[in-house]
Amino acid sequence: MLGWLAALLALLVAIPLVLVPVYLVVDPISVPMLERHVTGRPVVREWRDIDALSDRLKASVVMSEDGQFCRHWGIDVSALQGEVEDLFAGRPVRGASTITMQLARNLFLWNDRSYVRKALEIPLAVYIDLVMPKRRILEIYLNIAEWGPNGQFGVAAGAEAAFGIEPQNLSWERAALLTTALPNPRVRLPGDPTSGLREVAGVIEQRARRYGQRASCVAPDGVLAL
Template structure:
């Protein structure tokens, strides 16, 4: 009898873990289709709400955001965004190779992976988190069209140190303008803040930020067609 009861004892230990894992898997599976119609909030935003810190975010539809900014984000953050299925396999292979060789990570997160992380995971460098991002990004890309993924990204990306989320809050804080009124200089400078919005100030850019903004604008001038998947009718008006 003792031998027969042992599996039951193990199941009592495993069952709560299995339930928690099932719930964690179900959350993105259920919510991602909902985000076709409902404008989401991110985990960092939710964390600030729970801890009583301010959140500044005014949702903007894609038609109310400058095409210059959309193209600049893609050519800066994820040049293959319109071509891959949520994950840039070439960049990911290089990242895994660097990790296996003990080198510092460089990123390899696509825009879709960043959306998946901000909606369902946590910040901070972690191999586990990165491994979870990959299937989540593939699922997000399968369910949501590219234009909607970009719309969500532009409205949940952190764009300032005081709870500014989304391009509307970022453009207002940096330049005092609406996101559809961004010229090339302002659009590209706003993008340079994305890697470190806590420290970089596009309204008062450093020489390095100005140089990077010029590089981004040149990339868009040469490869802007790569961003057409997020344009109205499949084309951006640059």
């Protein structure tokens, strides 16, 4: 039994070690996408290169999901320390997930919250950041994140479902509204936003307009066209 467990553990470790370098050149699918394929549910995803996506969207996503994305090595150490302090103090915790940690979860783990999953996300995120440039990390994230209530994955499918448009040259309003869907795309509908969702989008837009160049590590020349 111990031998089988050791072999299973070795396999689980080997899968991301092998696949992360492969994903430098191969466009991956996520665990949620694979699960829907296996269970016969629809999956809609059209890959878009990062340079074919709106810079306003990139700035909105980074400033909403991970403002230190261009500065950290896969994990935001100060945010994680704050989460640990809140946990031991009995205060609510939010997860402190970076974009790279979310990518690790989508590619290799599961969505149900647990401390085990979080503990696995951390070394995976560090490894992904070590192997992949920031541009590729964000490109994969934007193309595999769940972005709609009916199996829409990636921002191209999300923009089509919400607005019937391509994710290029988005207005600030639409870029921010698309970003609001990321925490819960089955409930948050940017194409039919509630007043509360518009308020959240307004905060994201304001932050991205002011600090969006902090995401400039994903621009080919180091400057986003905002």
